[in-house]
Amino acid sequence: MTDTAEATTDIRHTQDGRTGRTVRFSVFRGVPGAQASYVTYDVPEVEGMVVLDAIHYIQKNLDMDLACRWNCKAAKCGSCSAEVNGHPVLMCKTRVDDLPEGTVTVAPMKTFPLVKDLVTDVxxxxxxxxxxxxxxxxxxxxxxxxxxxxxxxxxxxxxxxxxxxxxxxxxxxxxxxxxxxxxxxxxxxxxxxxxxxxxxxxxxxxxxxxxxxxxxxxxxxxxxxxxxxxxxxxxxxxxxxxxxxxxxxxxxxxxxxxxxxxxxxxxxxxxx
Amino acid sequence: MAQDATTKWTPPERTGLAKESAFHRLRRRAPWWLLPLTVVTVLSAFIVYGIWTAFFGGKVYTAPYLSPFYSPQIWWNGPVTPALWVLPFPLLFRATCYYYRKAYYRSFFWDPPACAVGEARKKPYKGETRFPLFLSNLHRYAMYLAVIVLIFLWIDAIAAFDLNGHFYLGLGTAIMVINCIFLSAYTFGCHSVRHLIGGCVDCYSKVRGGVKRYEGWKFITKLNERHAMWAWLSLFSVVATDVYIRLVMTGIITDPHF
Known part of the structure; x- marks a missing residue:
């Protein structure tokens, strides 16, 4: 990639609202009956980013196999419930910049049986x-x-x-x-x-x-x-x-x- | 057609995520133990102070002030301190109060100590379905008794404006009145009062005085929204009133007055 191309990319990212900071996410991965683990992903932070945005970024760019349930991304459908840093929340309503510094942990709801990754059977x-x-x-x-x-x-x-x-x-x-x-x-x-x-x-x-x-x-x-x-x-x-x-x-x-x-x-x- | 309300189902088999899975050990950042610790400290201090007052605290009266722990004056010269005849009622009211239930279940019983954290309990959980915790359902009777005690406290506070037939307004009078205001806000903002005033009504338009009951329910709801605040304020004010009158009685401080 040439210097010009890199500069163009940087400008585009700035226009996209990227803050230049990278946030580390530790996301639960697993299916019933199989080995489960937390997998770490580094996600570039965007201005006003919510946890669901980060999950979508991971799905699109880093791990297309990651399963998560979502629908409206406006805190009205109630689909994207998960546990972020151990707190039950809607991922679409949890801003990344509201979370404390350090790795952000994302896990499925503990009370319900696991289907896959962040999806549970309700x-x-x-x-x-x-x-x-x-x-x-x-x-x-x-x-x-x-x-x-x-x-x-x-x-x-x-x-x-x-x-x-x-x-x-x-x-x-x-x-x-x-x-x-x-x-x-x-x-x-x-x-x-x-x-x-x-x-x-x-x-x-x-x-x-x-x-x-x-x-x-x-x-x-x-x-x-x-x-x-x-x-x-x-x-x-x-x-x-x-x-x-x-x-x-x-x-x-x-x-x-x-x-x-x-x-x-x-x-x-x-x-x- | 209404379905059978007692229909049971088999919950899906829990697989993959074992309940005590290491993956679900919560990675807490916030000090979740801070609130339970504070509640335990403050409530324990109050309990210790209450016991000391009831058994060893003597009789706290200096004209025109009477400590709330000793009001109403029952069997003043009996074999035990008068506080023992009075304290059980407000204590029962607080012990069965919906706010304090939350506070002590979380802080003393750790059931749970905070939201979404594990519990130490090994025995099967029965909640308020078994003795003695189902006695919390008697809260409304405790409320009736607490209202009677509150009436006496207001009488004492009003009587404190009178010293030997002359108008008297001291710092102690103000403290007693503030104590009564806090206690009234706590007692009348209680969930049982809210229920009895209007919460139990399904259709206000179809009961006698329904609109008045609705207005009453709305007013009580405003108090009830700050029930925890009133619970703590009234707890502190009772102790503060007793301590103040005790200090005046023993001559450690002088009561500033008009």
Missing amino acids: SRNYKVNAAITPFTPRKDEPTPWKIQQHDIERLYEFRKCIECFLCMDVCHILRNHDLHEEYYGPRYFVRMAGLEMHPMDDADRTDEIRTAGGIGFCNITKCCTDVCPEHIHITDNAIIPMKERVADRHWDPIRRMFTKKKQTANAADAAE
Whole structure:
């Protein structure tokens, strides 16, 4: 390559926004049942680069066999969840210049079974979703529904969930204790809270939350809230309100006494 | 059609990545142990101070101030210090509080010590489904008792404006009022209050006083968003109030007043 060509290349790189710095990435490589290891790649840093950009650079230039799941690159599809420096994050939302100096480690989500490299099998989550009693509209409600703002406002937050499953990944009940069959996980308490608090929903999921959902396993350590890229207050606005509803039914004899009296009175009215 | 809520599935076999795989040993940069260590230190100091006050601290009263550890005055000359009759209720409230549960599960039980780190536990994890931790569900009863104690603290703070029938405003009065404000923000910003005020309602338009309950719920939510801050502030203010009154009582400092 001539000096002129090199100079041209440098100018092009500058125009591309390259900072001139090289960042070292240590990326998990492996498939189930085979030897797995961290492989090191040196990636030229670009202004505003996110970890997903680096992974794409590796795929294009250094290791075309590297597997990673992604879609929108705008923190809205929830596909590129991984663990960067041990923190569950969306790779597309994690800027390289925000990370501390030194090698950046990228690993797949630990809670889910590995498919290949950074790709994990999250299908278990869809099975949990299918097991939840779905939205059950009230039968006596005239259509079209008229819903007041104050009745629905709480639910907007829950609708922001992009199903990245970072909350499920970080939840120690699933991650460290492997209680996949006993515990639905934070994402699905968000969904259940959204259904339970819906003004037009008629189903009662309180017992389901306690038994099949296993909400008693949650010990409120708030890691799910900490990692949520949509900043949903998972613990305060979904899990704790659901725990309180379970407490209403099973831990509050005074409230239960009044509810029983009311039910008895209603039954007597109906009989008359 | 609703699916069977109890449907179970078999999780996919975990292969390739063994749970304790060396590849998943986290390479931490941030000092994740810093927060648990701080919480353990501060909470332990409070526990030690509380025990000392309850058993050996004497009776902390100097007109017109009464220490929050001894309010309300029950069995002042009984066989044990009056603090023992009062302390269990606010302690129960704090022990079952959703914020403190997070703090001590992380810091004392290391379950987990921080997010996405390993745990030392060998026994099967049961969370709050077994004795004694399921007793945390009694939080709302502890809240009712804490509200009663809080009422007495406000009475004491208001009574501190009066010394022998004359208006009195000292530094101690201000400390007692600030303590009551912090305790009120902590108590009424609690998740159980938030639930009882309006969180338990599905459709505000269909219950009596629904809009008022919604407004109340929104107000409590604002307090609740800073629940951890109020928890710590109120903890410090209780100790600070007790220490201040103790120092005035023993004559180490003089109470500046109008």
